[in-house]
Amino acid sequence: MWLGWERFGQPAACHPGPRSGTWGTETVGIREGKVKVIVSLENLRAEININPPNIASALRVHTNDDRESVSINVVGSVRTIRRQKQRAFLEIGDGSTVHSLQAVLDPDQAQGYEANKYPIQKKFQTPEYLRTIPHLRLRLPLQALLTRMRSESDFLLAQFFRDQGFLRLQPPIITSSDCEGAGEVFSVGSRAPHPTRRAASESGQETLEGLFFRKPKYLTVSSQLHLEAYMHEHSKVWTFSPTFRAEKSDTPRHVSEFWMLEAEMRTQSLEAIMNLVEDMIKSLVQGFGKSTFMEELVAAKRIWEQGATRELTDGCEALSSRWKGLQKGSWPRITYTAAMRMLQDSVSSGKSDFVHEPDTHTGLQLEHEKYIAAHVGLGQPVFVTDYPKAVKPFYMLPSATDGSDDDLGPKTAACFDLLLPEVCEVVGGSLREHRLLQLEASMPKRDTGLYSESAIQCRETKADVPTTTAAGAGNLDWYMDLRRFGSVPHGGFGLGFDRLLCYLVGMRSIKDVVPWPRYHGRCDC
Numbered sequence: 134m135w136l137g138w139e140r141f142g143q144p145a146a147c148h149p150g151p152r153s154g155t156w157g158t159e160t161v162g163i164r165e166g167k168v169k170v171i172v173s174l175e176n177l178r179a180e181i182n183i184n185p186p187n188i189a190s191a192l193r194v195h196t197n198d199d200r201e202s203v204s205i206n207v208v209g210s211v212r213t214i215r216r217q218k219q220r221a222f223l224e225i226g227d228g229s230t231v232h233s234l235q236a237v238l239d240p241d242q243a244q245g246y247e248a249n250k251y252p253i254q255k256k257f258q259t260p261e262y263l264r265t266i267p268h269l270r271l272r273l274p275l276q277a278l279l280t281r282m283r284s285e286s287d288f289l290l291a292q293f294f295r296d297q298g299f300l301r302l303q304p305p306i307i308t309s310s311d312c313e314g315a316g317e318v319f320s321v322g323s324r325a326p327h328p329t330r331r332a333a334s335e336s337g338q339e340t341l342e343g344l345f346f347r348k349p350k351y352l353t354v355s356s357q358l359h360l361e362a363y364m365h366e367h368s369k370v371w372t373f374s375p376t377f378r379a380e381k382s383d384t385p386r387h388v389s390e391f392w393m394l395e396a397e398m399r400t401q402s403l404e405a406i407m408n409l410v411e412d413m414i415k416s417l418v419q420g421f422g423k424s425t426f427m428e429e430l431v432a433a434k435r436i437w438e439q440g441a442t443r444e445l446t447d448g449c450e451a452l453s454s455r456w457k458g459l460q461k462g463s464w465p466r467i468t469y470t471a472a473m474r475m476l477q478d479s480v481s482s483g484k485s486d487f488v489h490e491p492d493t494h495t496g497l498q499l500e501h502e503k504y505i506a507a508h509v510g511l512g513q514p515v516f517v518t519d520y521p522k523a524v525k526p527f528y529m530l531p532s533a534t535d536g537s538d539d540d541l542g543p544k545t546a547a548c549f550d551l552l553l554p555e556v557c558e559v560v561g562g563s564l565r566e567h568r569l570l571q572l573e574a575s576m577p578k579r580d581t582g583l584y585s586e587s588a589i590q591c592r593e594t595k596a597d598v599p600t601t602t603a604a605g606a607g608n609l610d611w612y613m614d615l616r617r618f619g620s621v622p623h624g625g626f627g628l629g630f631d632r633l634l635c636y637l638v639g640m641r642s643i644k645d646v647v648p649w650p651r652y653h654g655r656c657d658c
Contacts, residue, residue, distance in 0.1 A: 186205050186206070186207050187207055187227050187229035187230075188207050188209060188225070188226065188227050188229050188230055188232070188233065188234055189229035189230035189232075189425075190229070191205055191207055191234070192230065192232055192234075207225075207227060207234070208227060209225040209226055209227035209233075209234070210225070210226060210227065210272075211223050211224070211225060211246060212224045212225065212226045212233060212274075213255065214243060214246045216240060216243060217240075218240070219240070220237055220238065220239070220240070221237075221238045221239070221240050221242065221243035222235055222236070222237060222238075223235070223236040223238060223243065223246070224236075226274065226277075228277040228280070228281070229281075230425070230429065231274040231275070231277070231278055231429045231432055232429075232432070233274075252266055252269055253266070253269055253270075253272075253273070260641075260642065260644070260645050263645075264644055264645070264650055264655070264657075265655075265657060266657070267648060267649050267650065267657055267658055268657075268658050271648060276648070278426070278429055278430065279634070279638065279646060279648070280648065281426075282421070282426055282634065282637075282638070283634070285420070285421070285424065285426075286417060286630070286634070287373065289416065289417050289420040289421075290373065290394065290413070290417060291373075293412075293413055293416045293417070294371050294396070294413075297369070297409070298369050299369040299370060299371045299396065299398075300363075300367045300369065300370050300371070301370075301371055301372065301373075302360065302363055302370050302371070302372050303372065303374070304353070304356040304359035304360060304363075304372055304374065305353065305359060306352060306353055306374070306375070307321050307346075307350050307351070307352065307353070308350065308351055308352075308353045308358075308359070309348065309349075309350055309351070309608045309609075309611075310351075310358060310608045310609050310612065311351060311354060311608075317354070317378050317379045317380050318351040318352065318354055318377075318378075318379055319351060319352040319377050319379050319389075320349060320350070320351055321345070321346070321350045321351060321352060322344065322345055323345040348608075349608075352377035353374075353376055353377065354376055354377060354378055355376060355393065355395065355627060356372050356374060356376070356393070356395050357395055357397065357528075357625060357627065358528075358612050360372060360395055360396070360397040360625065361397055361565065361612075361615055361623065361625075362615055363397070364397040364398065364399065364623055364625075365615060365619075365620065365621065368398065368399045369396075369397075369398045369399070370396065370397050370398075371394065371395065371396035371397075372394070372395055372396075373392065373393075373394045373395075373630070374392065374393065374395075375390055375391070375392055375393075376390075376391060376392070376393045377389060377390050378391075380653070381653040382653070383652065383653060385641055385642035385643060385644070386499075386556070386557070386632065386643055387643070387652065388631070388643055388644060388647055388650050388651060388652045389651045389652050389653065389656075390647075390649075390651040391629060391630070391631045391643070391647060392630045392631060393627050393628065393629060393630065394627070394628040394630050395625065395626070395627045395628070396409070396625050396626060397565075397623060397624070397625035398623060398624065398625060399621055399622065399623050400564075400622065400623060400624055401564070401622040403518065403547050403548075403549065403562075403563070403564055403624065406549075406562050406563075406564075406624050406625065406626055407466070407516050407518075407549055407551075407562070409626075410551060410560050410562065410626055410628070411463070411464055411514075413628075414459060414514075414628075414633070415459060415460050418456050418459045418460055418637070419460065421456070421637070422456065427452055427453065427456065430452060430638055430639070431452055451639070452638075452639055454512065455554075455636065455637065455639070456637070458510075458512040458513050458514075458554070459513070459514065461513065462513070464510070464513050464514045464515065464516060464551075465509055465510060465513060465515050465516070466515070466516040466517075466518060466549075467505070467509055467515065467516070467517055467518070468517070468518050468519045469497075469517055469518065469519050469520045469521065469545065470493075470519065470545075472497070472501075472505050472509070472517055473491055473492075473493050473497075475505070475508070475509075476491035476501055476504060476505075477491050479504070485504065487500050487501065487504075488500060489501070493521065494521065494523065494524075495524075496520070496521075496524040497517070497550075499557060502550075502552050502557040502558060503554075503555070503557060505517065505552060506552045506553065506554045506555075506557060507554060510552070510554060512554060514551055514552060514553050514554075514559075515551070515552045516549050516550075516551055516552075517549060517550050517551075517552060518547075518548065518549045519532050519545040519546065519547070519548070519549075520545060520546055520548055520550070521544060521545055521546070522544060522545060522546045522575075525546045525548055525563070527566075527572075527575040527576055528563075528565055528566055528572065528575075529546035529547065529548050529563040529564070529565065529566065530546065530547045530563065530564035530565055530566045530567070530624070531545070531546060531547065531566075531571075532545040532546060532547045533545075546563060547563055547564040547624075548561070548562065548563035548564070549561070549562055549563070553632075553633070553636050554636075555636065556632050556633075556635060556636040558629075558632075559628060559629055559632045559633050559636070560626055560627065560628045560629070561626065561627055562624065562625060562626025562627070563624055563625075563626075564622070564623070564624035565623055565624055565625070567616060567620040567621060567622050567623060568616065568620075569613065569616040569617055569620075572613070572616055573613065576609065631643050631646055631647050634646050
């Protein structure tokens with residue numbers, strides 16, 4: 134392979150240079166300017182189908198004695214520079230691969246490239262430090278790879294759902310409801326001057342008239358409720374969009390802004406929803422397997438320095454086992470009751486010593502989910518079904534709807550969580566309560582602020598709830614209309630995409646997978 138280099142339109146002499154496989158924190162950008170690398174490859178066996186060609190396509194070309202030499206122009210950025218007395222070596226990257234090309238120059242041609250002031254130096258950088266400069270962290274080869282994996286995921290998932298007959302939608306980001314009912318929402322407002330707001334501020338009392346939308350509104354925590362509105366007409370719908378949670382949890386599994394894949398469909402079967410989730414993730418991993426993603430993930434000698442587990446530096450075996458675990462056989466399924474009994478038996482037999490005592494009424498803690506994933510899944514994901522209704526949102530359908538339960542009503546919900554090894558909960562889904570009276574009975578209380586005062590009064594007096602209007606609608610009155618004016622059995626799920634990607638690439642923290650991590654106390658750029 135022969136490499137030439139053009140600077141400001143002036144080509145340098147060509148010198149032989151090897152391909153470079155070095156990357157990681159040592160292969161950061163040196164300057165913002167672009168350079169053009171001219172690659173002369175002798176005896177090409179295959180044409181490059183990308184126009185203009187990139188470094189990844191150039192490195193895939195093989196030689197054949199029957200072909201003549203050609204020149205390929207690729208445009209990239211200088212990642213590193215190394216100077217010697219007789220030669221200077223520039224490492225060129227363009228984001229298309231973690232590998233790079235090496236330009237060999239005379240020392241005087243490399244003048245003007247200095248790295249002393251660049252925030253990411255050729256030394257170990259902690260993940261915590263890199264999170265403070267996300268706009269520059271994106272130039273690291275690992276982050277560039279994650280960006281390409283996100284792009285490919287979008288394509289593969291869209292292709293999967295299209296083949297399944299689903300319609301992709303764009304639900305709103307600003308909403309009037311807290312889907313999960315947990316109250317961990319970001320309120321939406323405006324800094325624009327408003328006479329009523331100014332007067333309210335001076336008096337120390339905020340009024341509804343002072344709000345931009347006249348009523349409290351929030352950044353969405355889930356698109357589920359709006360997808361249900363679409364579902365009644367289109368039967369199968371899905372979306373892939375950002376969601377927001379005002380959680381102050383400072384853990385490797387939580388951020389305040391992340392991407393959720395959500396789907397709703399007409400069905401009476403929880404099994405059908407779980408099968409869809411399983412097929413979707415398997416399809417995504419199979420698509421990844423046809424690319425060079427795994428080879429690139431394990432190619433770096435210091436991948437763990439950017440947040441991945443140290444074990445992955447031993448080779449592709451650890452990462453490959455994760456991907457194979459997602460694709461082999463049918464994923465095991467266990468009820469919440471059976472899982473809780475297994476946890477309690479483990480404690481009573483002395484096999485486990487949990488910080489939080491397993492208790493049916495308090496739900497599964499992270500340590501419990503890890504135990505279930507390890508001992509039930511054995512390297513595979515695990516579906517845990519039929520959680521107590523008390524620990525799940527109001528909109529979930531009871532597990533039994535035929536009156537077979539006791540007088541106190543069904544105790545469990547027709548729902549599931551999908552647990553992955555190490556990462557734990559990645560998907561949550563359920564059948565939705567499609568009956569008006571039963572949904573009304575399970576609605577949040579008055580103090581949640583999610584139901585209109587007029588509707589609450591009607592419930593308390595057993596009067597008919599009036600048809601909603603744009604001016605007088607409560608935060609969830611519109612959701613009740615979806616049942617009031619006809620509904621069908623249906624269900625759906627939500628996938629935390631960033632957690633799934635975190636597991637697939639072997640990263641320790643979701644903050645190192647999300648390109649622009651926002652979490653409590655931090656929102657850079």
